[in-house]
Amino acid sequence: MQGRVVVVGSLNMDLVVRAGRLPQAGETLAGDSFFTVPGGKGANQAVAAARLGAQVAMVGCVGDDAYGRQLLAGLCAEGIDCQAVEEVAGVSSGVALIVVDAASQNAIVIVAGSNGHLLPPSIERFDALLQASDVVVCQMEVPPQTVAFTLARARALGKTVILNPAPASGPLPGEWLGNIDYLIPNESEAAALAGLPVHDQSSAQLAAGHLCDLGLARVIVTLGAQGALLVTGQASEHFAAPVVQALDTTAAGDTFVGAFAAALARGCSEREAVAFGQRAAAISVTRAGAQPSIPGLAEVGP
Ligand code: RIB
Numbered sequence: 001m002q003g004r005v006v007v008v009g010s011l012n013m014d015l016v017v018r019a020g021r022l023p024q025a026g027e028t029l030a031g032d033s034f035f036t037v038p039g040g041k042g043a044n045q046a047v048a049a050a051r052l053g054a055q056v057a058m059v060g061c062v063g064d065d066a067y068g069r070q071l072l073a074g075l076c077a078e079g080i081d082c083q084a085v086e087e088v089a090g091v092s093s094g095v096a097l098i099v100v101d102a103a104s105q106n107a108i109v110i111v112a113g114s115n116g117h118l119l120p121p122s123i124e125r126f127d128a129l130l131q132a133s134d135v136v137v138c139q140m141e142v143p144p145q146t147v148a149f150t151l152a153r154a155r156a157l158g159k160t161v162i163l164n165p166a167p168a169s170g171p172l173p174g175e176w177l178g179n180i181d182y183l184i185p186n187e188s189e190a191a192a193l194a195g196l197p198v199h200d201q202s203s204a205q206l207a208a209g210h211l212c213d214l215g216l217a218r219v220i221v222t223l224g225a226q227g228a229l230l231v232t233g234q235a236s237e238h239f240a241a242p243v244v245q246a247l248d249t250t251a252a253g254d255t256f257v258g259a260f261a262a263a264l265a266r267g268c269s270e271r272e273a274v275a276f277g278q279r280a281a282a283i284s285v286t287r288a289g290a291q292p293s294i295p296g297l298a299e300v301g302p
Contacts, residue, residue, distance in 0.1 A: 003265020005054040006133040007258075008123065008150045009042020010115040010141035011075070011085070012094040013067040014250070014290050021101045031099070038074045039096055039290030040115070041139040041166055044251045048258025049137075050078045051296040052280060054265050057081035057129045059122065060142070061114040063093035068114065074291065084126040088114045094141070104246040104285065110141060110167075118142040120149040130157055134265040137257060139164045144173075151179035160264055164257045168192040177215035182270075184220045184260070186253050204229045205236050220260075220274060222253055222281070230274055239274050242282040251290035256281040259300070276300065 017031040042060055050056040058080050062068030064087050071093060076082050094115040100106045123130070123146060130136060136154035138147050138161075147163070154161045155178070162182045165172060168189040183193075191198040194207035201223065208219040208231035221229045227241040259280035263273035280300045287293035 001266050002053060002055050003134040003262065003267065004057075004132060005046075005049045005135045005137060005261045005265050006057045006059065006129050007042050007046040007049065007137045008059040008118075008142070008146070009045065009137070009139045010040040010094055010112075011038075011043040011060050011062055011071045012040035012096040012110060012115070012141075013071060014039035014096045014098050016098045016100060016250070016289060018100050022099050022105070022107050035289065037289040037292055038071050039251065040071070040094055041141050041164065041254050043071065043075060044254035044290050044294065045137055045139070045164065045258040045261070046075060046080055047078050047291050048255045048280065048294045049262040049265075050080050051294055052259045052262040052276075052300060053297050054262035057084060057133070059084040059118070059126055059129065061086050061088050061118045061122070063087070063091045063114040064089050065093055067093040067095070081129070084122070084129055086122060088117045091117060098250060100248050100250065104249055106248070106250050108250075112141065115142050118146050120146055122146075123150050123153065127153070130154055130159065133159055135160045135162060135261045137162045137164070137261050139166050140168065141166070148173065148176055151176055155179035162257065162261055164253065165189050165193060166253065171195065174215070180216060182218050182220060182260070183211065183216050184222065184253075184257050186222045187224070190219075190221045201226060201229060201238055205231060208236070218270070222256055224249065224252070228256070228274055228278060230270065237271070239278055241278055244282045244286050246285040248288045248293065249285050251293055252281045252285045254290070255284040255294050258294070
C-alpha cells in the first residue's frame with residue numbers, strides 16, 4: 001500500500017561550503033569546496049517521503065528566479081505533486097548558507113525569501129490535497145500563522161499530523177499542541193521548546209516528558225548517533241542508531257521525518273516507522289548535501 005503524504009513547508013537552494021572547521025565571528029576562513037544543491041526542510045521531507053514509497057504533494061512557494069525554477073523541477077522529477085507550489089513574483093527563492101566542517105557538523109543561515117509568502121489562503125486553496133492525504137507534515141521555515149492554520153485544518157480532517165519544530169527558538173503556542181500527533185525535534189529544538197538542556201538520552205527524556213505534560217501526545221527526539229527517543233505520556237522507548245561513518249549530517253533530520261511519515265502513511269506501526277526513519281537517516285549522513293543524500297527504498301529496505 002502506498003500512503004499519501006502532504007508536506008506544507010519550505011524550499012531552499014542550499015549554498016554549501018566544506019571547511020576544516022566552522023568560522024568564528026569576524027574571521028575569514030578558507031574553505032575546501034563549494035556546491036549548490038536543492039534543500040529546504042519542507043522539500044527535503046517531501047523528497048524523503050517520495051523516495052521511500054509515499055505518494056507526496058508539496059505545498060510551498062518559490063521565487064520567480066532561476067533557483068525557484070530549479071527547485072520546482074527537482075521536486076516534479078521525484079514524482080511529487082507540485083500543483084500547490086506557487087511562484088511569487090518579484091521575490092527571491094529561499095536560500096540556506098551552509099558550512100560543513102571536517103567532523104561533519106554544520107551551521108546554517110537561512111533567508112526565507114518566497115517561503116515567507118506561504119500564507120493560510122494558499123492552504124485553503126489546496127484543501128483538497130489535505131483532504132486526500134493520510135499524513136500531513138509541517139516544519140517552521142514558513143510563517144507561524146500558516147503552520148497553525150495547517151495543523152488545525154489537518155486535525156479537523158482527522159489526519160495524522162506531524163510537526164518538525166525546526167528551527168525552534170522557544171516554546172510552541174499552547175493552542176498548537178492538541179493538533180499535533182507527533183512532534184519530532186532534534187536535541188537543540190527539544191531544549192528550546194522545553195526550556196531544559198538536552199545532550200543525551202536521559203535529558204531528552206526529561207524534556208520530552210515536560211512537552212507531553214504541556215499537552216503533546218507523542219514526542220520523538222532525534223539524537224543523531226545517540227539514536228531516537230519516543231516518548232508518549234509516561235512511557236518512553238529508546239531506539240539505537242545504526243552505526244555509520246558520517247560525512248555530512250545536513251538533512252538527516254528531514255530524512256527521518258519524511259521516512260517516518262511515509263511509513264505511517266502506508267500503515268506501519270510507530271515503532272516500525274521510527275526504525276525505518278533511522279535506517280534512512282543513517283544512510284543520508286554518509287553522503288554530502290541535502291536532497292542528493294536522501295536514499296530510496298531499494299537501499300533502506302521495507
Ligand atoms: O534541514 C536541512 C535544511 O535546512 C537545509 O536543506 C537548508 O535548506 C535548511 O532549510
